[in-house]
Amino acid sequence: MSELLDKTDLNRLVDAWLSEGRRVAGPQCVNAKDSRGQADRIQYAWLTKAEELRLDGFIRPTNSIKEFVFPRHEKLYGYQFKGKRLELTPAELPTTEQVVIGARPCDAAALKILDAVFNWDVKDEFYNRRRELTTVVTLACKEHDDFCFCTSVGSGPCDERGSDVLLIPIDGERYEVRCLTEKGKKLLAGATTASSEEATAPQGPPVRFNLDALGEFLAGGYDRPEWPEITRRCLGCGACAYTCPTCHCFDIVDEGSASGGARVRNWDACQFTMFTAHASGHNPRSDQSQRQRQRIHHKFQIYPDKFGELLCTGCGNCSRNCPVDMGVLPVLKTIAAKK
Amino acid sequence: MSDNIYQPNLMEVLQIRQQTADVKSVRLRFRDEERAKAFSFRVGQFGIFSAFGAGESTFNICSSSDWTDFLEFCFRKTGRVTEALWGIEEGDTIGFRGPYGNGYPWEKWKGKNLIFIGGGIAMPPIRCAIWYALENREQFGDVTIVYGARTVGDMVFANELDRWAEFERVRVVTCVDPGGETPDFKGEIGFVPTVVERAQIPSEKSVALVVGPPIMIQFTLPVLAKMGLADGDIYTSLENRMKCGVGKCGHCQINQYYCCQEGPVFTYEQVKPLPEAL
């Protein structure tokens, strides 16, 4: 037995959620002229009406849904000086429920992975509050491109990790609906029709590299001579980190004047020079190859050793958005082939 | 304090002492009384201090954990936050959150001879350990303190060096870089690694704590190894660039360690294979 939902019902549902005061985000054409002359640029963004939602005609959006649980800019608390006296006002945490519709499995799986770092020994209530408020309705992928490598990192087009509801397309119009969590069931209560038809599990991309060979290389210590050569073309921007569903580094800065303002948290990336620069001028990672090494080690050795899951879901955004087509995929393929 | 892990406690500035031309030490007390009573820390841990409007910075808590009526930290004027901290006066309010990090493994150091080696502005992480050891004198063997700075004027907590020398079974060796001495300076002249080698410090049943600029640690660790100290008995405190202090923001990561959670105190054994540590 399976539950089905067709596109028009889905759009009606989205409009219903919006009218009930929920915030809804999903892939939409942000209509930017794509500079490589390809199709429109699709990004996850807040929707004002279901019509804006795009569920097909693209591989995956160029950004990720981490924006909705770990925003690029977030106020932590305010400070106000009244003469010599100082007051701290905690930031009001969001209260409105939010739904991410049409997330890719590699985005949803990333949320489950991030739960670990934001909750080991000290809980980050900013992240947890948004996570509780969010219901993720994932759309399984029918196609992939050369950048996708979810199957090489233990994920796949139907990965259920991190999803509250999984929609698997049967044909252009209908989806098989799998409610995976209570939140998912509550959200889609009564909207689906029972049926015996099952969606065929879509075929993921071929495995691109051997994970064990990669593990061996990384276990061989940090100062391996291959790094400078593999990563020489990296220009040190943050495009890979900021469009990656699992990258979660951040910076804390003060905004405002000496009399009052707010301390805020912004995204940060280990590829920037200033990320590890000491005030004394010493920089433990002064060379770009060290930073690329850190990014690969952190995702494929440090995070798994500490939290038990790879800090990568194989979405391919880092290579897709890299100005010099790097990101992790070419590096991993080179390393895995280097045995 | 709400469960906002990033929100600091408000602290009253009790006393400010100028240690050198660009280094000050500041004593603080919690404005919130219960928080003051509930607060405790292990010597060697650090805190994140805020000058509101400028930002936050990481400094070692350089007072001993036995002193409960204030908390002290020390900083050099080098950046945006330290420049704002330079301007604070007694009675002002700044922020403090912590304690963070693992602190020194005192259980392991019980009954051992202690060798403290510090360089320049790195005196505070050593000073709190020295006071704790001297105020629990019976738990530890001989104490040797080697402290070097660029010039005599750059010595932090210089007045306390003489007081330490008066304690029994304590040996204090001070040194300045060549050219940094003054006529009445009685200490040695040379860099810390060479002075440590010349000092002929006995190494049986000893542990060493080395804190200073990365270049100094790099050249002192092999000297200690040559003196017969095992890699596991040499400790260092890596105060890397830190932002959140709670193992989330990624800034303090050195290879596989979150410096703010699993450090900043590491053994030479842990640090040796890490190219980015020093």
Add this chain to the structure above:
Amino acid sequence: MLDELRQTCRRLLQDGTVQAVIGYGRPSPEDPVVPVFITKPEDVDQLAWDDQCFANLVKYLLRKEVLSLGKLAVCVKGCDQRALLVLEKESQIDRSQIVVIGLACDGVGKPRLAKCASCDVHTPRQSDFVIGKANTPDAAATVAERYAELDAFLAKPPEERMAYWKKELSRCVKCYACRQVCPMCYCRQCIVDKNRPVSISTSATLKGNFAWHITRAFHLAGRCVGCDECTRACPAGIDLRLLNLSLAKAAEENFDYRSGMDPEKEPIIGAYSQQDHEEFIR
């Protein structure tokens, strides 16, 4: 053309004129074209040339990770080569230490990028070698044609223009790809990385993004050569080309200056003239 390029590079590497050739290549056949750094003569077969060779390789002449390879040869298209001229005038590179391999180019991108329509440098100039011959003639574009895209945008009322930029710049996440790919952005520490004082907010809010993109565009006034790598690199798909065209148009209309074109001409920023017009000044 590709064989000629490979032979030239093989010879340069063999007789030690250069220690490394910065070019476009495919480390393995099915991979996209990427910047490659050939140090051994037998690797020149990795070199590739087609209309997917977007990157402006001149940027690598400023990065220590590449300078460490020794004396360099760099492959440049016509638009990239203009950046070499600007860097030379701003004494960032020693032109005599660099071997410039010009690649005749009929435009890149399928469909062609916007910059290629009015391109008049299909055959790179001031190069030590020119490989191949451009089939498309250099466009004798007038100022109006060169900036048609910008003029169409400027025809809109100011409120509409600001609304456009508010929508576009709201997607900027401040990943600084536009800065890192630009050969003209070589400051040791960029103004956004300085915090004493914080003159540009580092937050990716609309305020921070407007301040950043105004600064980036204006710091390239009279310097940007229009290689459009910033527009291509932007993961949010923001059309930075429009901002660069604004400054380029102002430079050409007011000072008859196109950056990186004429080695004799003085760069306009840093120089001044008593005859500049001032009808807008009271």
Add this chain to the structure above:
Amino acid sequence: MSDTNVFQPKIIAYVCNWCTYLGADLAGTNRLEYPANVRIIRLPCTGRIDFNLIVKAFERGADAVLVSGCHPGDCHYTAGNYHARRRWILFRQLLETLGIDARRVHFSWISAAEGKKWQQVITEITDKTRELGPYTAYREICQEC
């Protein structure tokens, strides 16, 4: 002088220390009255008045910005105003592309002897800006978190 319900524009004037600042001072000593809506910020030379300062003024809620300095040829640093003029020519085009209201950005040469001209320029700008109303467009940009 000003009743409460008339809009009082906030005008920021970046002036050079050697000419316009002294011109404004001269207007004061000659008891030449000019609207108090202007906030004067003194910099060494127009050559030092960075374009970012104009953006910062709008970020902080200015309704109009005046940048004024020595006449060409009078510059204490010989060519500061020539460099500035060239930059203003380029920057105005960028402002136009971004849709930032060019009618709210004014440039002028006012020498140390032109107290009268200072009074006249400030009065003119204040009236003109009062007509244009508060510059809410840029303030909205800065409110959106």
